[in-house]
Amino acid sequence: MSNAIAVWGGNEEPRSLPSLLPVAVNEFKRRTVLLAGIFMAVCLLALLAGLLLPKKYVSSTTILVEERNIIAPLMEGRAVATSVVDRASILREVAFSRRVMGEILVTGGWMEDNPSALEQEKLIEKIISRTAVSNPRANLIEISYSDSNAQRAYDVTKRFAELVIEESLSTKERESSEAYNFIEEQAKQYHSKLVLAEADLERFRTDNPDARPGTEADVNARIGELRRIVESARMELIDLRSQESALQSQLSGESEVTLVQTRASQYRARLLELQAERDRLLLQFTDLHPDVVRVQHQIRDTEEELRREEARPRIADGAQVDGSAMMNPLYGELRSRYSEVRRRSAAAAARISTAESMLAGEMDRSGRIAASESKLAELTRDYEVNRDLYQDLLRRRENARVSMSLDSERRGLSFRIQEPASMPLLPSGLRLMHVAVAGVILAIATALGLLFALVKLDPRARSADQVERESGLPVLSTLPTYMTGSVRRRTVRRYMLATTLFLVVPLAYVLTFTMKLTGVL
């Protein structure tokens, strides 16, 4: 027996789609009524769901935010215009604010039932979830609202646009006046700060006369000059000192009185001259040359003269000698120059000492200036910073004032309803048609899906081939249904029932749409 099992052991193979198809067709024939019933049930359910589906009306409006108007170019750089992106975000926040929503509740007629605060809150949440604020392009803002009531959808959307524009403008106005106030306050603060800084600087300057810009440079120049004077005076003094010592040494080597030559010496000199003359002549001439003879004579005369002179008695006192002794002129000269040098050296020394005392004074002053300089710099910086900021704030305040007046006159930001809300005539979203078509598709899918699932998942043998292949047993014969009269009648009845069930669907659909078109539903 076990052997037999091994022989006939089924070789399990997954059933492929082509082999499934005839089986599925066969199964479809056997279960027509069930499948038609499922088809009909799903279709009718879908139709019912489509009929019960709440209608949804969408109304939308587009607001154009005008970026450019006549004011903008005129006010370029003066008034700050809020950017478009800011506007969109402002709108979004503004649209769902409590105030706007309160107005919307009144507009939509929800307040007629006097809902409690909690109910109002819930209503508001519902309205918000049905409202979409978007900006499809940079300066377009679209508000769309959906409702089950067309009239209410229209009213609410229209009111939304109005409220949003109104609120945005007032928000903008409030914002710019707040900005102006803030800048104004800041300007005031800086003004008082600037006044204080000015007073501080004034007081300090009064207390420190030296503390003036540029004083330090003056003092430095003065110090440099004085230093130069001292240096040059010192050099001069050294120079004069050396001159003085040189003159002193010259003076000591010179006699006060010079001894001038006697007459004899004059003769001797004359004699020497003549001898030199004779020697020169003798180079050219003989002793007999008249010139030489005359020179010889002169020499003898001179010698004679000399002898006589020497023979004369001599008087001892030189001074009385005529012209032979006199005062030394060089000595005198040196003496005068020496005294001159000494005078000048004394003057230089005096100059040095004066300059040095002045230098000390200037140095002292320079120190004082350095001490006050940092304080002055601090005060000046404070003052300058405050002044700059104050001036800047003043300018800004004026800008803000212009912006504020722009907004208060509603010229800065302009909203225009580009596309007004319209009364929705046709409901949008899933309509009966869509649901019905989806229902038919779903019904077919369900019926066929069930059929294929049955064929695919049910392992029981549904064809002779399958038995032969999977159980490994020989199939002798395949017996078709024995079509006896009663079986045939039953089959016909089954098909008729299935057809009836199937035909219910188009009938119901046509009926529904006809009623819908004629306005019964």
Place this chain on the structure above:
Amino acid sequence: MNRAIIPQKELDQRDANASAGKRAIAQIETGTALTPPQLEDRSTIYRTNSARREVDAFRELRTKLLSIADGSFVTLVASVSRGSGGSFVARNLAVVMAFDETKSALLVDCDLRNPIQDSTMKLSASGGGLVEYLENSELKPEQVIYDTGIPRMQLLPAGSSRETGAEYFSSYRMRLLLDSLRSSRPNCRLILDAPPVRGAADARILADLADVIVLVAGYGRDTPAAIAQAAANFDPKKFAGVVFNEGV
């Protein structure tokens, strides 16, 4: 006395008059032929001039069986599970065997738990059936064999129903019955309508008595594995094959 197939109420009347001991032996060639609507009503095929798929299918089955065995052989027809149409196949196999005018067929309803052959063929098994024959040793086989109204085909009904037939089928008398039928009717083919293989051992016990075994698998009734398992109960030498019945 010939026992032809007759409407139920007439039969009842006649039974009321007839005595139990006067059971006539059914003559093979006799009997009033049933009309096609009557045969259809009995879920039985019949010969026609035009080709009919179900008749052809049974002819094919007969041909295959005859190629396996010859002479007066015993065919066991067992379904895998109840509702697979085992009785329908057995009955019509007997009918198609009897198409051959030189042969006859005897259908033995061995499904003791759920015997339907006699009621389907609208016969009143007033003289008892297989159970009565096996229980009562005085009865002769001819007394429990009835004409069906179909030429050359007779029925041995199950008789009163029993929970299980195991002890009856393994009895000596059962074997004797089959042997005597086979020897007394050389041109008669015996068809045993066995109960379903799954759930009872009857089919297996009957298989020992049969020469050829045919397993009936109904459309969408059993998995191929279950069919293979059912087939494994039988002797591979006797097992002819599976008949796939789409008409369930």
